Amino acid sequence: MKPAPFEFFAPRTREEVLELLARYGDDARILSGGQSLVPLMNMRIVQPRILISINKCPELSYIRRSDGHLACGALTRQAEAEDSAEVRSACPLLSEAMPLVGGAANRNRGTVCGSMAHADPLAEPPAVAVALEAEMVVGSAGGRRILPAEAFFVSELTNAMAPGEMLEEVRFPARRDARAAFVEIANRQHGFAVVGVAAQLEMDTAGLCRSARLAAIGVGPTPARLRAAERVLEGQAVTDLTLKHVAEAARETIEPVGSFHADAAYRLHMAGVLARRAVAQAMGSGQRGA
Amino acid sequence: MSQKVSVRLTVNGKAYERRVEPRYLLADFLRHEIGLKGTHIGCEHGVCGACTVMIDGRTARSCLHFAAAVDGAEITTVEGLASEDRLNPIQQAFHEHHALQCGYCTPGFLMTVTEFLQRNPSPSRDEIRIALTNNICRCTGYANIIEAVAAAADAMRGQAGRS
Ligand SMILES: Cc1cc2nc3c(=O)[nH]c(=O)nc-3n(C[C@@H](O)[C@H](O)[C@H](O)COP(=O)(O)OP(=O)(O)OC[C@H]3O[C@@H](n4cnc5c(N)ncnc54)[C@H](O)[C@@H]3O)c2cc1C
Ligand code: FES
Ligand code: FES
Numbered sequence: 140m141k142p143a144p145f146e147f148f149a150p151r152t153r154e155e156v157l158e159l160l161a162r163y164g165d166d167a168r169i170l171s172g173g174q175s176l177v178p179l180m181n182m183r184i185v186q187p188r189i190l191i192s193i194n195k196c197p198e199l200s201y202i203r204r205s206d207g208h209l210a211c212g213a214l215t216r217q218a219e220a221e222d223s224a225e226v227r228s229a230c231p232l233l234s235e236a237m238p239l240v241g242g243a244a245n246r247n248r249g250t251v252c253g254s255m256a257h258a259d260p261l262a263e264p265p266a267v268a269v270a271l272e273a274e275m276v277v278g279s280a281g282g283r284r285i286l287p288a289e290a291f292f293v294s295e296l297t298n299a300m301a302p303g304e305m306l307e308e309v310r311f312p313a314r315r316d317a318r319a320a321f322v323e324i325a326n327r328q329h330g331f332a333v334v335g336v337a338a339q340l341e342m343d344t345a346g347l348c349r350s351a352r353l354a355a356i357g358v359g360p361t362p363a364r365l366r367a368a369e370r371v372l373e374g375q376a377v378t379d380l381t382l383k384h385v386a387e388a389a390r391e392t393i394e395p396v397g398s399f400h401a402d403a404a405y406r407l408h409m410a411g412v413l414a415r416r417a418v419a420q421a422m423g424s425g426q427r428g429a
Numbered sequence: 430m431s432q433k434v435s436v437r438l439t440v441n442g443k444a445y446e447r448r449v450e451p452r453y454l455l456a457d458f459l460r461h462e463i464g465l466k467g468t469h470i471g472c473e474h475g476v477c478g479a480c481t482v483m484i485d486g487r488t489a490r491s492c493l494h495f496a497a498a499v500d501g502a503e504i505t506t507v508e509g510l511a512s513e514d515r516l517n518p519i520q521q522a523f524h525e526h527h528a529l530q531c532g533y534c535t536p537g538f539l540m541t542v543t544e545f546l547q548r549n550p551s552p553s554r555d556e557i558r559i560a561l562t563n564n565i566c567r568c569t570g571y572a573n574i575i576e577a578v579a580a581a582a583d584a585m586r587g588q589a590g591r592s
């Protein structure tokens with residue numbers, strides 16, 4: 140198991156990356172953390188002719204607050220996002236998701252943007268992007284365009300970028316005092332999830348939910364926003380009854396398909412259970428159970 | 430075959446330069462170019478952890494990096510842990526607690542535990558288990574590895590307390 144030969148570039152600036160992408164188009168692949176791409180290359184499932192590493196572009200590595208956003212650059216490692224106090228305060232759902240992404244050795248190298256670009260249907264970071272309506276900043280030699288996360292994730296392992304484009308930045312809306320949880324069911328703890336739900340809530344001083352953002356993985360080819368469950372929460376106090384309605388509403392908008400690890404009915408059931416657990420855990424009530 | 434490129438790495442404090450194909454994995458560079466066979470290769474897709482090394486002070490899978498892509502980095506391998514004639518406290522604890530049988534997984538565990546205890550010097554058993562979930566051992570059943578990590582943490586805290 141060794142990769143097929145390729146031509147390798149390690150440009151030093153964003154501009155050079157975009158020039159190379161423009162020159163090689165469809166033949167080129169970006170290498171960021173390599174935690175998804177290199178296994179596929181080792182198994183020769185993917186055989187790019189040109190590999191463009193962005194690992195020598197320090198300007199692409201940052202966590203930045205601006206205009207109500209928290210932005211992660213193309214080279215921001217998952218471990219950096221995990222350890223960032225800025226992320227914890229402005230975008231707690233991203234902090235909650237990070238420890239679930241593989242092991243520490245994977246997160247030390249893997250990037251937030253690489254996970255988005257890879258668009259694995261069971262990956263946690265894309266669910267965070269969809270739940271929070273993140274903006275995906277896509278760049279090419281011709282300029283930039285911004286895609287809403289829900290439009291960026293097209294299907295399993297498929298994003299909306301064209302050849303010659305790269306994901307330059309993900310912008311999450313920055314919040315103050317939001318609470319969040321990411322809960323999953325998996326075949327083994329800390330493996331890839333079978334079903335998972337991400338939830339971020341904002342509560343007002345009267346204890347009513349001002350805003351709720353939920354998304355599920357393992358119930359479709361891309362993360363599924365659970366809008367009906369969000370509507371159940373907004374304007375309400377989070378009581379046992381609300382939680383019950385959250386579970387029911389979560390199941391309304393999804394149509395999971397069965398696979399080797401779990402059939403459709405189980406996935407549908409678990410999406411409700413996990414939506415309820417995620418909201419309860421985000422509230423800090425520690426409430427569990429079906 | 431693709432054109433060879435020059436790769437410079439500092440490995441366990443010593444500088445090396447070699448010309449290799451861009452597709453040459455860091456794991457192979459360490460084993461075959463430099464002759465450091467302590468870094469083991471199990472799965473070659475990031476799952477087993479046997480190939481774990483440190484890249485610029487943080488653990489990483491050496492099977493998931495092209496040597497050319499980490500050109501200029503500082504690498505620490507399992508050979509960099511012991512001083513001349515003495516095992517470090519983690520190695521010593523693995524030895525004393527019978528935390529290895531065939532030893533194939535051990536270099537990866539040692540590197541993972543090194544970073545883990547730097548970041549969490551007083552871990553609970555559950556935290557140890559979670560930290561080890563991405564290293565696979567097919568012999569020991571893990572129980573003795575968990576004992577060894579707890580013992581290493583105690584020993585290292587003791588040392589830090591004395592100095
Ligand atoms: C053992 C193991 C367990 C894992 N477990 C999980 C898990 O539980 N949950 C999870 O979410 N992930 C998991 N992963 C995958 C995660 O670690 C990867 O980091 C992530 O999927 C890809 O990020 P990367 O930076 O490594 O991207 P790479 O592997 O470098 O790239 C992935 C793909 O995206 C493209 N790409 C990368 N960056 C860009 C960019 N900026 N613009 C355009 N295209 C780009 C590449 O060309 C490639 O096609 C696991 C991986 C391993 C090896
Ligand atoms: S050989 Fe690298 S993780 Fe298995
Ligand atoms: S001691 Fe044999 S695989 Fe761990």
